[in-house]
Amino acid sequence: MEFIFGIDVSKTTSNIAILVDGKPVKQFKINNNAKGFETLAKELNPFKEPSIIFESTGVYSRSLKNYLLHENYRFTRINPLRAKKDMDSFRHNKTDSLDAPGLAKAMSMHHYDPTELSDPIYSKLHPLERFYQEQNEDIVREKDRLHKILSITFPEIENLLSSTNGNLYWNLVQKFPSSDFVKKYDIYTLSKVVLQSTPKNMGVGRSQRIASRLIELAKESFLMTNVDYEIREARYHAHEVQRISHLKSQLISEMAELSKNLPEIKILISIPGIGIKTAVCLTAEWGDIRRFYSSNAINAFVGIDLIHYESGNYTAGEHIRKRGNAYARKILFKAILNIISASKMIPTNINLVYKRKRQSSGSKGTKKIVISAIHHLIKTIYHLVLNNEMYDTKMFSGEH
Known part of the structure; x- marks a missing residue:
């Protein structure tokens, strides 16, 4: 029965x-x-x-x-x-x-088959990765709020360093949310404050250059009055961005430690352009990739399988379904951009596909070309994991 x-x-x-x-x-x-x-x-x-x-x-x-x-x-x-x-x-x-x-x-x-149970590590990775994605969304909001409030208190400070990311920048914003705070220091004292604002080793010469630039920017800035609340808000958002950034790094470290014995992690990072962060996040999102019966099944899971529609003489342009794992889709999209960047030094089959599509007169739109490259990346990863092989960079470097 x-x-x-x-x-x-x-x-x-x-x-x-x-x-x-x-x-x-x-x-x-x-x-x-x-x-x-x-x-x-x-x-x-x-x-x-x-x-x-x-x-x-x-x-x-x-x-x-x-x-x-x-x-x-x-x-x-x-x-x-x-x-x-x-x-x-x-x-x-x-x-x-x-x-x-x-x-x-x-x-x-x-009469569906019973669900095959994967290694418990995958179940542990998934909630950690989703927490990481929440922090990604939170940090984007906090950076936007910080930018808006600095446009009132000290917009010029955003031009101080080449990047508005990193502990040095966030610490300096907390110490100098307004140009008025800069004017209280001479360049020598200010350079010492700069040195104390980063956990990394910094030479005296660079700290003095940053201090000098900070003084120049403070002189250019129009000093707003009665902005005590805005100054407090700028410090708060800079601190929040820094806190969330540290939490993100901690979560990646935890996922890396948890998944260190999974063979697909080493396989993924053997592909030029894919680092440990991408490897653990992708693995956490799609779980044990061996459970899929084909790479096309992974495409459907991610939501990049194509929809074809035609009726009579009308044929609609093909587009992806997008009814899949949006986080995995986003991770793969960024992975392709990183692979393309890394391919300047180490060519890959993924980059070759991307270049061919770009050169093709029938291919329009960067997103469509990236989606095509994602298809090939998934196919490559699936083959490597099933056969427990590392990515062979020599195949595309002229050495093979």
């Missing part, structure tokens, strides 16, 4: 439908907590090797997944898009009460 539990998971509750040999026998609702899972256990216990299916709904389904893992139940965690496509053939209305029986019926019709 076939016993199927279809579970539709929402934020705080789950609807559950039980099918026995394709016939519904019971439907009930539980809370997603310890008491609710006890109720589920009582329903599961009488059945021998029940099939359990639920949609992968991000954080909402994690508590159910963890419970089933703890109790050693096998389950099928299905992609919501796949579930919708399969249920649309027999489900004409969508409600919470119909989704659970629909999932159970889909399992009865298609």
Whole structure:
């Protein structure tokens, strides 16, 4: 006999439908907590090797997944898009009460394989990487706020260094949020303050040049009055940018340490242009890449599979689906730009694809060309990981 539990998971509750040999026998609702899972256990216990299916709904389904893992139940965690496509053939209305029986019926019709459990490291990496992405979004907002408030208190300080990133710049902004603070120092004292503002070794000559430039910028600046609150705000945002930057570095270090024994990390960083940050973030987002049946499946997961539409004499331009992992898509996009930059010194097949597309008269738009390069990068990574091979740079350097 076939016993199927279809579970539709929402934020705080789950609807559950039980099918026995394709016939519904019971439907009930539980809370997603310890008491609710006890109720589920009582329903599961009488059945021998029940099939359990639920949609992968991000954080909402994690508590159910963890419970089933703890109790050693096998389950099928299905992609919501796949579930919708399969249920649309027999489900004409969508409600919470119909989704659970629909999932159970889909399992009865298609007999999905149980979800293969990956190394627990991947499960640990994912929340760390999502926390890292949150900090990325936060630091962009804080930098924007810092720029806006400095345009009132001391806009010229943004021209002090070649980059408005790094501890030296952020420390100097906190010490000199207004040109009035600079004018209190002579160049020798100011150069000592500059030296004390960076954890890196800095020569006296460079500190004096920075101090001299800071004095020049302070003289150029129009001194605003009655900006005490704005000065305090500038210091706050500079401190926040610095704090978030340090937290990001800490998270990357934690992910690198956690994933150091995963063979794909070394494989990824063997590709010129991909560093440890890109390697761990990408691995955290798509998990164990070996679980995909092809590189095209990874394209669909990331959301860069192409949509083709034509009707009659009309054919629409192809575009990517974008119904996938947006974070992985963003990481891959930046990885391509880094690979292209690194290819000036070390050629790669990815860069060759990019150059050919750019030279092609039919290829327009940088984003489309990058997407094409991402396809080739994914295909390359998938091949290397499956075969446990490092990237061979000699193949494109003329040495081979």
